[in-house]
Every structure is written in structure tokens, then in C-alpha cells.
Amino acid sequence: MLTLNPAEYFGINAGLIAPSRLADIVLLKNLRKFEVRDVFVGGRRPEFKRFNHPEWAKKTVKARKITPESIQLKTGRVRVIEVYDGEIVTGEAIEEVQGVDVERDILKAVVVERHIRSGRVGKAYVRGFGLKRGAIAQSIAHDAHNIVCVGVDDGSICAAVNRVIELQGGIVVADAEVRAELPLPIAGIMSDERAERVLERLSEIEEEVRKLGCRLKSPVITLSFIALPVIPKLKLTDLGLVDVEAFRVVDLQAD
Numbered sequence: 576m577l578t579l580n581p582a583e584y585f586g587i588n589a590g591l592i593a594p595s596r597l598a599d600i601v602l603l604k605n606l607r608k609f610e611v612r613d614v615f616v617g618g619r620r621p622e623f624k625r626f627n628h629p630e631w632a633k634k635t636v637k638a639r640k641i642t643p644e645s646i647q648l649k650t651g652r653v654r655v656i657e658v659y660d661g662e663i664v665t666g667e668a669i670e671e672v673q674g675v676d677v678e679r680d681i682l683k684a685v686v687v688e689r690h691i692r693s694g695r696v697g698k699a700y701v702r703g704f705g706l707k708r709g710a711i712a713q714s715i716a717h718d719a720h721n722i723v724c725v726g727v728d729d730g731s732i733c734a735a736v737n738r739v740i741e742l743q744g745g746i747v748v749a750d751a752e753v754r755a756e757l758p759l760p761i762a763g764i765m766s767d768e769r770a771e772r773v774l775e776r777l778s779e780i781e782e783e784v785r786k787l788g789c790r791l792k793s794p795v796i797t798l799s800f801i802a803l804p805v806i807p808k809l810k811l812t813d814l815g816l817v818d819v820e821a822f823r824v825v826d827l828q829a830d
Contacts, residue, residue: 628767633760636714636744638689638722640737641696643729646685648698650674652829654816655681656801656809658703660791663800667809667818669829672700675727677707683729686802687722687736688813689714689763695813699827701725701801707788709750710735711780713795714763716802721813723802727787746795748783755783 582589592598597618604610613620650673657666675683682704686697710726712735722739726732726749734749738756744763748755757776759766766773777795784794791797804810804817811817818825 628761632762633743635763636689636722636740636742637692638687638740639692639694640740641685641687641733643733645696646683646698646729646732648674648683648700649827653700653827654809654825654829656684656699656701656811656816658701658791658797658801660703660797661793663797663803663806665801665807665809668702670700675700677727680705682706682725682727683732684723684725684801684811685732685736686716686811686813687724689721689740690719693813697802697811697813697815699811699816701811703791704794704797705788705790706784709748709754709787711746711748711784711787711789711794711798712736712739713746713798714739714744714759715746715795715799717799718803718805719812720762720764721802723798723811725798725801746777746780748780748787750783750787754786755779 579591598615600615601611602613604612652671655668655670657668672681675681680702681700684699684701688695704725706727708727710724710731712722712724714720714722716723722736724732724736730751731749734752735747738747738753739745742758744759746757747753757780761767802811804812804819807819809816810819815824816827
């Protein structure tokens, strides 16, 4: 259903396990637990060796550190990004604000350019994360993978973002100071640790975010998509707010 049928439909010479054909196969002990018994690549059992990533792949975060002064937001009648649990589509609300408002779940979001050290920082308001304090920042931010952060106070936002820069990529939760982190040093989006350790660190991240008040099913995934300017409706990039449906950068303050 998943390999041979689509391959035959599209005329691709693949998807069939048979003599004389090369095969990439994973043999499982148990489908429910997904326990791997053996792996074959090109019809052969490979010898797995640890890959040493080149240093240039670990030096990709060239962002300037941010300060509270660099992430100040306008007040008044503004556009607010609305996130929905389990969705990558966002909405747009027009609200009268005087800054971050925890009671109304209106928080601060920033996107820090991290590839060419331009110093660009996009700033906006966002609703839906539910944080009561602190911040979460990460260098997983589709598609440009700049540093994206949502938080309640400037101190926590700066602590989280600047720690991501120090780590050369990762996910960081801060509440005035760093509470949990998952380094992602390979291109700022991948770990060089064992999968078990990555899962352990990610669980710590999610636990700390929940302590700060977030109730999203997957805050890391939700955060990674608020900077994707090809999915409606309102997104945030290092150039500012983007109205995806109008395909243009829009001002934070609404007319």
C-alpha cells in the first residue's frame, strides 16, 4: 500500500522486494513497539559508524545577541498573531494593547535573523501560547530557521534567545534564567547526541514550558511555524509581520 502501489502508479522502478533488486529494508520485531531487528541498505547489512560533522556545519548561528531595548513593541491598536493548538495555520486579530497582557494571553514574539549577522529582529504580539511567565526560544523556525521566541518578559526573552546563540542552535526555556535546553549544533536544527538523550532533553523542555503555563499539545512545533510566511494568515519574520494572503509585509499597528 505504501511502496509498491504508488511506485507502479507513477511508473517508478522501486517499491518491490524481490531477488536481484536492491532494497533498503527495516525488519521489525514488533509493529506496536517498533523494535528494530535489522537494517539493510542497498541489499546489504551496513556497518554503522559515527559520523563526525565538519566544524563549518556547527558554526551557523551568526546572530547578534539581543537586549530589552532591541525588542520593544509599539502599543495601541495592533495586529496580533493567533495560534491554534495542533494547527500551523494562524489567524489575525486586531486588539487594543498597552504591552504584554498575560490575562488576555497576549504575549511578545520575536524572530532574530541568524544567518548573515544583519541584526534584523521582527517583533509582534501573539496569542494562544498561554504562558504566564518566562519564554521559549529555538532555532527551528520553518523555513528560514532563524531564531524564534515567544515570552512574557524581556529579560526571559533575551536570556532564551541569547542562550540559543551561545549554543549555536537549540531550544531553550528561560524564566529570568535558563531552565532547560536542548542543544542543536548541527546547522542549528540537528543534534549530535543519541536519540534517547535528545528525547530526554525534549521532555525536560516540554515539562518546563508547561510549568510556565503553556497548555499547547506541542509548543515546540507550534512555535516553529509562526515564522513560516507561506501558510496563512499572519506570520512573523525577521522583516516583520507578513500577511500571507496579501503576500506583503504589514505594519504592526493596524489602520
